[in-house]
Amino acid sequence: MSDIHLKKLTKSYGGHLAVAGINLHIAEGEFFSLLGPSGCGKSTTLRMIAGFVQPTSGEIIIGADDVTSLPPEKRDIGIVFQNYAIFPHMNVADNIAFGLKLRKRPRDEIRRRVTDALRQVGLSGYEERYQRELSGGEQQRVALARVLVTEPRILLLDEPLSALDKSLREEMKYWIKDLQKKLGITTVYVTHDQDEALTMSDRIGVMQKAQVVQVGTPQEIYEAPKTLFVTTFIGHSNVMDVIVGSGSGSDMTVLIDGNPVPTRGPENLVPGQPVKLVVRPENVVIGPDQETPVRLPATVLSETYQGSLIRYRLSLGGQEIIAERQNQSGNERFNPGTPVTVGWDPGRSEALVA
Amino acid sequence: MQEETNIPFVFKAISLISLAILLVPVGVVVLAGLNAGDYLTFPPQGLSLRWIKAFLTSSMFLSAYGVSFVVALVSTLISTTIGTMAAIYLTRSRGPFVSFLRGFFMLPIVLPGVVLGLALYVFYVTSDLGLARTMTGLLIGHVIVTCPFVIATVTAALVGFDRSLEEAARSLGASPFTAFRLVTLKVISSAISAGAIFAFIVSFGQFEVTLFLSAPDLQTLPSAMYVSMRYKFEPTAAAAGIFAIALVVLSMVVTSRLVNLKRIFER
Numbered sequence: 001m002s003d004i005h006l007k008k009l010t011k012s013y014g015g016h017l018a019v020a021g022i023n024l025h026i027a028e029g030e031f032f033s034l035l036g037p038s039g040c041g042k043s044t045t046l047r048m049i050a051g052f053v054q055p056t057s058g059e060i061i062i063g064a065d066d067v068t069s070l071p072p073e074k075r076d077i078g079i080v081f082q083n084y085a086i087f088p089h090m091n092v093a094d095n096i097a098f099g100l101k102l103r104k105r106p107r108d109e110i111r112r113r114v115t116d117a118l119r120q121v122g123l124s125g126y127e128e129r130y131q132r133e134l135s136g137g138e139q140q141r142v143a144l145a146r147v148l149v150t151e152p153r154i155l156l157l158d159e160p161l162s163a164l165d166k167s168l169r170e171e172m173k174y175w176i177k178d179l180q181k182k183l184g185i186t187t188v189y190v191t192h193d194q195d196e197a198l199t200m201s202d203r204i205g206v207m208q209k210a211q212v213v214q215v216g217t218p219q220e221i222y223e224a225p226k227t228l229f230v231t232t233f234i235g236h237s238n239v240m241d242v243i244v245g246s247g248s249g250s251d252m253t254v255l256i257d258g259n260p261v262p263t264r265g266p267e268n269l270v271p272g273q274p275v276k277l278v279v280r281p282e283n284v285v286i287g288p289d290q291e292t293p294v295r296l297p298a299t300v301l302s303e304t305y306q307g308s309l310i311r312y313r314l315s316l317g318g319q320e321i322i323a324e325r326q327n328q329s330g331n332e333r334f335n336p337g338t339p340v341t342v343g344w345d346p347g348r349s350e351a352l353v354a
Numbered sequence: 355m356q357e358e359t360n361i362p363f364v365f366k367a368i369s370l371i372s373l374a375i376l377l378v379p380v381g382v383v384v385l386a387g388l389n390a391g392d393y394l395t396f397p398p399q400g401l402s403l404r405w406i407k408a409f410l411t412s413s414m415f416l417s418a419y420g421v422s423f424v425v426a427l428v429s430t431l432i433s434t435t436i437g438t439m440a441a442i443y444l445t446r447s448r449g450p451f452v453s454f455l456r457g458f459f460m461l462p463i464v465l466p467g468v469v470l471g472l473a474l475y476v477f478y479v480t481s482d483l484g485l486a487r488t489m490t491g492l493l494i495g496h497v498i499v500t501c502p503f504v505i506a507t508v509t510a511a512l513v514g515f516d517r518s519l520e521e522a523a524r525s526l527g528a529s530p531f532t533a534f535r536l537v538t539l540k541v542i543s544s545a546i547s548a549g550a551i552f553a554f555i556v557s558f559g560q561f562e563v564t565l566f567l568s569a570p571d572l573q574t575l576p577s578a579m580y581v582s583m584r585y586k587f588e589p590t591a592a593a594a595g596i597f598a599i600a601l602v603v604l605s606m607v608v609t610s611r612l613v614n615l616k617r618i619f620e621r
Contacts (some may be wrong), residue, residue: 052521072524085522089540098536099526143522150526 002063002153002186003028004049009058011044018044020210021058026203029184031177033197036207037233045207046156046190050079062153078147079156082163084139086131092118092142093127099150117145120179137168144176148183155180155187161196173199194234198222206230228352231278238284238321240277244269244351254351257317261294265351275351283348284323286312287332292343300334314342380599387592394589409593418578419597425489425574426557429496434550436497437504444505445512463502467562470498475566487569495567496557503556504549511545551609555602 004026011019019041026032034042047053049060051072060068067075087095093114100110118124121141131139140160147155160176161169177200180187191197197204198218205215206229214226225231232239245253245260248269253260254277263277285292286300301313301320305327312323312334323342325331334340382396390400409415444456462470474495478486485491515538523533539546561576568577575598579591 050521050525052524071530072521073527073529075525077525079522079525081518081522083516083518085516085518087519087523087537087541089537098523098528102527102532146522146526 003030004154004186004188005059005061006045006049007059007061009045009048009060010056011041011048011053012056017210019048019055022207022212024205024212024215026186026188028186031180031187031189031200031202033189033191033201033204034207034212035191035194035197035204035234037192040207041210042190042192042207043158046079046158046188049154049188050077050156051075075154076150076152077154077156078150078152079158080140080143080147080160082159084136084143084160084163086134086139086142086146088131090130091127092123092129092134095131095142096146096149098146103150113149117149120148121145136164137172140164140172144179148185153186155185157187157189159191160189161191162193169196176200198234206233208233223348225278225350225352228276228278228354231350231352236281236322238279238281240279240316240319240321242275242277242351244271244273244275246271252351256296259296259317261296261349262346263349263351264347266353269351269353274354276354277349277351279321279344279349281311281322281324283344284314284321284342285344286314286323286325286334286340286342293346294349295341295343298340298342300336300338300340302336303334314340316342383592383595383599386589387594387596389589389592391589394583394587394592405589405593406596408588408590409597412590414573415575415578415582415590415594418573418575419594421572422558422575422598423601425492425496426554429493429500429557430550430554432493433497433501433504433553434546437501437549437553438508438546440501441505441508441512445509459505460502462498463506467499467560471495471563471566474498474563478567487567487572489572492564492567492572492574495563496560499560499563500553500557503552504546507545507549507552508542511542515541547609547612551606554605558598558602 004024006022006024006026008021008023009019010017010021022041022045024032034045036042044053048055051067051070051074055068058068059066062075062077087098090098096114096117097110100113105113114127115124118126121144123138123141123145126134126138126142134142143160157176161172164172173196189197189200198221201218203215203217204221205212206221207213208227208229214221214230216224221230222234225234225237228239231237240256242254242256242261244265245255247253248265249267250264252265252269253262254265254275255261256277261277265275269275286298296316298314298316298321301315304311304313308327310325310327310331310333312325314321314323321342385398385401386394386396387405388401388403389395389398390402390404391398440459444452444459474491475486478491485494519537519541520533523537524530528536559576560574561580564574564577565580568574573581575594579594582588582591582594
């Protein structure tokens with residue numbers, strides 16, 4: 001087990017920057033996700049850590065070793081691919097034994113460790129099966145067993161859930177996380193699915209256009225996004241066009257329809273400067289009886305029933321925002337056209353420079 | 355697996371007719387070879403093993419059969435090796451000349467055999483390499499002709515080959531060569547065998563190129579059959595044809611058995 005340092009890691013393909021000098025420290029035993037849309041450079045970063053892509057510049061340090069120029073087979077890293085890459089000409093036992101055979105372990109030790117690995121991933125008795133006889137979830141477990149049996153220093157997972165159907169994906173999400181916690185192995189998880197990243201990770205690195213734009217715990221990323229991209233990519237957000245009323249940083253106001261509204265924001269803002277005000281739909285509360293520091297008049301445009309939630313489209317100072325309300329008994333419902341009061345906790349809003 | 359009953363009757367009929375048409379010449383050759391008459395005629399004038407015996411005692415035909423077999427075997431081995439390597443290069447290299455090279459390698463299939471044979475003949479005779487009318491010269495011709503078949507089948511397999519299998523092997527501790535040997539080569543092995551069978555059959559039946567490269571003491575079965583037909587019109591040639599067909603069928607059966615057996619052992 002080891003930590004990972006990426007130092008100014010860069011990959012360019014003929015002038016096009018796929019990864020633009022990223023710096024990251026992934027702690028020992030940490031579950032770290034690289035989250036971003038396709039083409040943001042997250043897979044290239046993972047492939048550079050694995051050794052399949054040679055960085056243009058920068059360093060990759062695992063534990064105390066600079067592995068930047070080492071080939072994949074010398075890095076002691078386990079990787080699980082999106083399509084699992086189970087060797088089709090070998091049965092499950094031979095697949096899992098592959099790494100141990102290359103390490104020239106004695107035959108009976110290999111057999112014992114293969115049996116243990118299969119038990120660990122809940123596939124005891126699958127030794128003789130072939131890839132074509134396995135479901136997607138089973139293939140993934142075999143791929144994990146094949147990697148973990150060699151006891152690598154680092155575990156890399158490249159969108160491992162994207163090929164599974166929804167219910168299995170939910171199940172595997174918790175299963176992988178539990179296994180990782182039990183083994184305490186440093187894990188880098190690449191995904192474009194914010195849900196996976198939020199549920200599984202200790203920390204998330206959000207990537208956009210070849211750069212890491214924010215690193216933080218799932219809660220930090222969700223509740224205190226630093227850029228407009230992060231706030232819109234992770235979860236839904238209301239983004240309102242407003243202008244700065246006064247101040248900056250944690251003690252500032254913006255003007256909505258002429259009303260000063262307190263919020264958090266970046267430093268060095270000038271009154272009158274146009275900014276975006278970001279509020280999550282679940283933080284927008286509706287109704288005259290709400291006790292929130294921010295209270296503004298709005299009109300209900302439409303109401304959508306979503307089971308556990310009721311979703312309202314509202315017009316606020318000429319802009320459209322969304323409010324989500326728990327569908328609890330006793331919660332008042334509002335018909336389209338009704339004038340209402342909306343509000344939110346200023347600590348749950350964020351002014352961002354576009 | 356699709357139920358046989360789902361295939362429309364018309365399709366079955368068309369396949370049966372096509373198969374029959376393709377197999378008619380084989381039947382004709384076999385019957386002609388078993389002819390009891392003095393000349394090559396069809397339908398045969400009674401059946402006998404007379405011309406089979408004539409073939410088995412003809413030194414010209416037997417040596418031609420031997421030459422063809424050796425040439426086919428050796429050129430298959432060479433073109434399977436070269437062709438597999440070429441296919442790997444053609445599917446994996448990102449160089450600017452790859453598509454040009456691919457076309458270049460496929461040229462022998464497109465080029466009329468006569469043109470290729472003539473070109474090689476002129477080259478052998480005018481150069482001082484001493485290849486004219488030699489076994490080596492003949493083998494080179496056959497490798498050129500059979501290689502594209504190996505390249506085509508192996509390329510098809512490699513295009514569908516998932517590179518992450520190789521990367522998984524690398525990550526588990528295999529050197530590039532070990533990963534190739536233990537994973538890639540195993541996965542594409544049936545395509546390589548198919549290419550080798552193709553190469554063997556093409557080489558064994560090769561005529562036009564051989565015509566320019568063979569010598570009276572270095573004659574392959576197809577050219578011996580042609581010479582015999584041209585000057586004698588004896589059914590020996592048809593009897594030789596029976597043996598040629600038998601060899602090709604045998605080699606296919608043996609190869610498919612070998613490949614299958616290997617699969618069974620691996621399980």
